Amino acid sequence: MYLKFSLDGDELDRRMGGGLYVGQVITIEGGSGAGKTLLCLRLAYGMIKHNATIAYVSSQFPVREFMNEAESLGYPMMNEILSDQVSFVTSVFLMRKNRKAELDELLNIEQIKEKQVLIIDSLNPDMFSDYEVAEYFSRLRKFSENRIVIVTINPADVNPQSLSTIHELSTTIIGLNTKEVASERKHLIDLVKFPMALKSFQQAIPFRIEPGRGLIVEISSVS
Secondary structure (H helix, E strand, C coil): CEECCCECCECHHHHCCCCEECCEEEEEECCCCCCHHHHHHHHHHHHHHCCCCEEEEECCCCHHHHHHHHHHCCCCCHHHHHCCCEEEEECCHHHHHHCCECHHHHHCCHHHHCCCEEEEECCCCCCECCCCHHHHHHHHHHHCCCCEEEEEECHHHCCHHHHHHHHHHCCEEEEEEEEEECCEEEEEEEEEECCCCCCCCCCEEEEEEECCCEEECCCCCCC
């Protein structure tokens, strides 16, 4: 089973093979400002437009700021949050009873369990009391049965051994990079590890960011 995330006038879904298969852990990695949250919002918005249900866990935003950020990028989700098509969980929610939650407490929340997609943006040691990379990703792999789990990380926040473990246990790895080319900043989605694509895909996908339109991948042939 695959979940589509296509939007009119946007090539991202096609460039990434026409959908994401259910039953995988996708790790999106990139430095600060590379666009990890932007890509999560774009994927989430596309999937809810195809009637998928989403659980979004944010370590950065309270719900009002999250909705404002999503709307400013052209991905409004207020109605979907109010109708519970999208369940939003903040890191504050995970700090109940003056202690950090454990990962299983998050995964056992009914509103999380019933959703087709779980997005954790971003996974870091400060979110949970029992954080251990190999154990976490093993549990997320098990939780991803009949679901898609998307996790964002900044490689600078983990040591090389932990990053290697994350790469090994992630089904799919998507890298986000920015570089200066002829005095212009270029953004790139790199499908580093991308098995089980529904159709042919483009490994390196250039994109731009526009206020009110979000992440834009223009129409052209797949190379």
